[in-house]
Amino acid sequence: MIKIGVLALQGDYLEHQRILQILGINSTYIKTPEELNKIDGLIVPGGESTTINKLMDFYNIKKPLKKLVQQGMPIWGTCAGMIIIANKIIQSSPTPLSLIDITVDRNAFGNQTESFEQLITLPVIGKQPFKSIFIRAPKIIDIGEKIDVLGRLPNKQPVAVKQNNILATSFHPELTNDYRIHEFFVKMI
Numbered sequence: 001m002i003k004i005g006v007l008a009l010q011g012d013y014l015e016h017q018r019i020l021q022i023l024g025i026n027s028t029y030i031k032t033p034e035e036l037n038k039i040d041g042l043i044v045p046g047g048e049s050t051t052i053n054k055l056m057d058f059y060n061i062k063k064p065l066k067k068l069v070q071q072g073m074p075i076w077g078t079c080a081g082m083i084i085i086a087n088k089i090i091q092s093s094p095t096p097l098s099l100i101d102i103t104v105d106r107n108a109f110g111n112q113t114e115s116f117e118q119l120i121t122l123p124v125i126g127k128q129p130f131k132s133i134f135i136r137a138p139k140i141i142d143i144g145e146k147i148d149v150l151g152r153l154p155n156k157q158p159v160a161v162k163q164n165n166i167l168a169t170s171f172h173p174e175l176t177n178d179y180r181i182h183e184f185f186v187k188m189i
Contacts, residue, residue, distance in 0.1 A: 002189050005030035005039035009055035011047020011080060015174035019182045033064040041074040041189040044081030046135070046172050049106060052084055053094030062097060069099050069166065074188045076167040078174060083138050085168060090141065100166040101144025108139030109170070118171075122151040122160055125180035132159065132171035140170065 004020055006013045008029035020027040030036060042065070044052070056062050069075050069085075077085040077100075086096040088103040109116070112135065119129035130151070140158045143149065151160035151169075159170040160181075165188065173181040 001026050002040040002186070003028060003038065004186070004189065005035065005042045007031075007042060007044045007052070007056075007061075007081075009059070010051045011045040012078070012172065012174050013043075013045045013047075016043045016045055016078075016182075019174060019179050023179055023182060023186065025182075025186055030061075032059055033061050036061070036064055036068055039073075041076070041185065042069075043185070044075065044077040044084050045174065046079030046081060049080040049083040049138075050094050052080055056084070066097050066099065069097075072165055074165040074167070074185065075099065076169075076185045076188075078169050079135065079137055079172055082140075082168040082170060085166065086138075087144070088142075089138075100161070100163045100168055101147055102140050102161060102168065103142035104138040105141050106138050107136045108141075109134050109137040112136055118153060120151045120153060120159065122181070124150050124162075125184050128180075130173070130178055130180065131176055132169075132173075133175045134159075134171050137170045 003026045006016045085099040086104045087098045090105050115135040148162045149158045
């Protein structure tokens, strides 16, 4: 039986674990490097990327996490999680883990009051559009050659991408009652 970890340093980790429980997936909160060795995949939730980054440094979790992902462990970053796992961000901080070949612009879709919802098509999860919730979301401004774009806004802006064992979404699937992206991540494992 697989076990999925949810990075529980700050952000929407409770919401991700709630969905995993609904799906009947064995899951656990991850706060230390030692706990990484007990999981088959990791979700890095939305939240505040600078805070998550600082806490990852404080708990010395970055180096072992990066090693596991490079060895093939699946990881999924949502919103702030996308910033954390990106190759580059255009701001000077936080320093991303450089796991997925994308460059992102933090909070590029606007501040809290400019949050929005958008139906997007993600063929990998089916024909039914997915209600995507964008809250201070990062924008993907550059993608590498090995990136698969899974979903775009109507203006063609990529908002869901995958590279091998790494998934990233600009939006918050954990804030919906549509579990198809979580199911897709489980299948990646």
